[in-house]
Amino acid sequence: DGGITQSPKYLFRKEGQNVTLSCEQNLNHDAMYWYRQDPGQGLRLIYYSQIVNDFQKGDIAEGYSVSREKKESFPLTVTSAQKNPTAFYLCASSIEVSSNTEAFFGQGTRLTVV
Amino acid sequence: QKEVEQDPGPLSVPEGAIVSLNCTYSNSAFQYFMWYRQYSRKGPELLMYTYSSGNKEDGRFTAQVDKSSKYISLFIRDSQPSDSATYLCAMNDYKLSFGAGTTVTVRA
Numbered sequence: 001d002g003g004i005t006q007s008p009k010y011l012f013r014k015e016g017q018n019v020t021l022s023c024e025q026n027l028n029h030d031a032m033y034w035y036r037q038d039p040g041q042g043l044r045l046i047y048y049s050q051i052v053n054d055f056q057k058g059d060i061a062e063g064y065s066v067s068r069e070k071k072e073s074f075p076l077t078v079t080s081a082q083k084n085p086t087a088f089y090l091c092a093s094s095i096e097v098s099s100n101t102e103a104f105f106g107q108g109t110r111l112t113v114v
Numbered sequence: 115q116k117e118v119e120q121d122p123g124p125l126s127v128p129e130g131a132i133v134s135l136n137c138t139y140s141n142s143a144f145q146y147f148m149w150y151r152q153y154s155r156k157g158p159e160l161l162m163y164t165y166s167s168g169n170k171e172d173g174r175f176t177a178q179v180d181k182s183s184k185y186i187s188l189f190i191r192d193s194q195p196s197d198s199a200t201y202l203c204a205m206n207d208y209k210l211s212f213g214a215g216t217t218v219t220v221r222a
Contacts, residue, residue, distance in 0.1 A: 006157075033210070040122060042202065042214040043158075058209070090157055092210075100146045100165055103210055105157035 002027050006091050006106035012114050013078070013085065021076045021109045023091035029104075031097045032074035036060060037088040037108075046089075049074055050097045078111060086113050117141050120203055120213025128221050133190040137203035137213045140184065146206035147179050149188045151199045152215065158202055162188070193220045 004025045013019045025032065031050050035043040045058030049068040063082025068074055074093075078085045088110050092103040120137045127133055135149075146165045150158035162177040164170045170177045178187040186205075190197055198220050203213040 004157075035212075040214060042118075042120075043210075043212040045209060048209065088155075097208055098206075100206065102146070102148050102160055102163045102206075103204075104160060105150075107157045108155070110155070 004091055004093055004104060004106035006089075006109050008109060009107070011109055011111045013111060014114060016080045018077055018079050019111065021078070021089055021091075021111070023074045023076065023106060025072050025074075025091075025093045025106075027093055027104065028071075029093035029095055030071070031094045031101075031103075032068070033092040033094075033103060034058075034064070034066065034074070034076045035090045035092065037090055043090065046076065048097065085111055087111060117211045118203060118205060118213045121216055122214050124217040124219060126219045126221060127193055129193060129195060131193050131220075133188075133193050133197065133218055133220070135188040135190075135201050135203075135216050135218070137186050138184055139186075139205055139211075141205070141207060141211070142181075142184065143207045144205040144211075147177070147186050148204040148206070148210075149175075149177055150202040150204060152202060153199050161201075190218075195220050195222045 007022045033048040034046040047066045049055035091106045094101045094103045148163040149161045152158040174191045176189040200215040202215045
């Protein structure tokens, strides 16, 4: 089945730790995205990547880092510099970054700071 | 002012009713409009997309775009309890901008 796989589904982080969220897609899409979802605030863009070895900051990139070494993979690291990391994180992909494409989402990772 | 405004609801309707959802936007560069459905603790799934003013129908769902008014709508006819979810509008101008989502409950 083609799709986007995020892992783990639930993740717990201690204060001061870095954690990495996995996102893999087998849709052969060039573009990949990371969003954060908080109650009542909709989805906010963290980072996006148009092509391998290239990525751009979104609206709320501070405290996060990404890499895009392979077309199918776009991991997100939540660093200790992110002051309020508890949220639902969503990875998405689209054929390309353009004004007329739709994005498809994974099932999300819920991160909780303990 | 947010680029995309969406009433968060919640909206509660009886089974069989028509559900009406809408979003307004301020960026006239938006050309591509989408509606996503999100069940609790799941990722959003694409319901419909359109890139022109007018109506687009898919089964019980109708998406409507009015670019002159910067207003989009989603109608769900003959609503079912399985339609209970959060509905997100999204618009594309090289990056997706989302509304906050409207939570809908369809009562059996």
